[in-house]
Amino acid sequence: MKKIAINKGLGSLLLLMVLLVQSTYAQYDPKAKEVLDAMSEKYQxxxxxxxxxxxxxENxxxxxxxDFEGKIIVNGDKYRLKMGGQEIINDGSTVWTYLEEVNEVNIDNYDPSEGDIxxxxxxxxxxxxxxxxxxEEETMNGQTYDVIDLLPENTNNQFFKIRLHIxxxxxxxxxxxxxxKNGTMYTYEISNFNPDAEISDAVFSFDTSNYEGVEVVDLR
Structure with missing residues (x-):
């Protein structure tokens, strides 16, 4: 058995809340909240x-x-995320983490109380x-975006800022x-966004028959 080490970029996506703030001017900006609330309502x-x-x-x-390219599928609390030779599937109760390089999948219970985002x-x-x-406002490829910084209140974490373009x-x-805080910047850019996709529940489970010879490590 090989212990799966999740790609740091993939981990930073899944652990979005693990951050560090050292800013003394951070505030609850009402203009930022208005934009964030509109975004949240859109996705809900x-x-x-x-x-x-x-x-x-980059560092x-x-x-x-x-650089990697990836794909994500979401339905309610379920998701399937693929990037950099790894795949994570969460059906709301079980999490499968597949590492293509060694053809191994780890299975574990999903515990939302752990605080992962x-x-x-x-x-x-x-x-x-x-x-x-x-x-600020920023224009990219002819489109205008509101730029907002999220600054966490927890002072004992690894990252110091998330910058959103909405x-x-x-x-x-x-x-x-x-x-x-070590000078590394992780950037994610969305493309081919499809809010009308027909998604079946079968997408959010790991079918071993599709992975010939896969080693299954059940950690539950």
């Missing part, structure tokens, strides 16, 4: 969606740079334990960046 109405995304990780001081909660994470600041046109989240 959608319920289910699928999209592609591009991920990059200029350590000369580190990597899953991809199904990215759009309302700001409601718990964050301060938020409206930064479309002024349809209130969807186009891009977010996670800033690590």
């Amino acid at each position: 109405k959608i319920g289910s969606f699928e999209s592609d995304f591009a991920y990059s990780m 200029t001081t350590q000369s580190i740079s990597e 899953s991809p199904t909660q990215i759009y309302n994470a700001y409601q718990r334990g964050f301060k938020y600041v409206y930064v 479309s002024q046109d349809d209130k969807t989240l186009k891009q977010w960046q996670i800033f690590d």
Whole structure:
């Protein structure tokens, strides 16, 4: 058995709430809250969606740079996330973590009390334990976005800021960046967003018959 080590970029997506703030000017900005509430309402109405995304990780001081493409499917509290040779499937009670390189899947119980923020909660994470600041308007590829920084109240964590780019046109989240205190920046950019996808429950389970010779490690 090989213990699965989740790609750091993938982990940063799933552990979005694990952050560090050292800012003394952080506040609950009413303009930022208005934009965040509109975004949250948008995704709550959608319920289910699928999209592609591009991920990059950069640390200029350590000369580190990597890029991946990924795909995410969400339906309510369930999700399936694939990126960088790894796949995580959560049906709301069980989590499968598959590592392609060694053809191994770990199975564990999902425990929301552990405080991890899953991809199904990215759009309302700001409601718990964050301060938020409206930064600016920014235009990318002819589209205008509201830029908002989320600054966590917890001072004992690894990251110090999440920067969101939210479309002024349809209130969807186009891009977010996670800033690590060691100088690493993780960037996620959404593309091919489909809020009308027909998604079956079978998508949110791991079928061993589709992974010939897979080693199953049941940790429950």
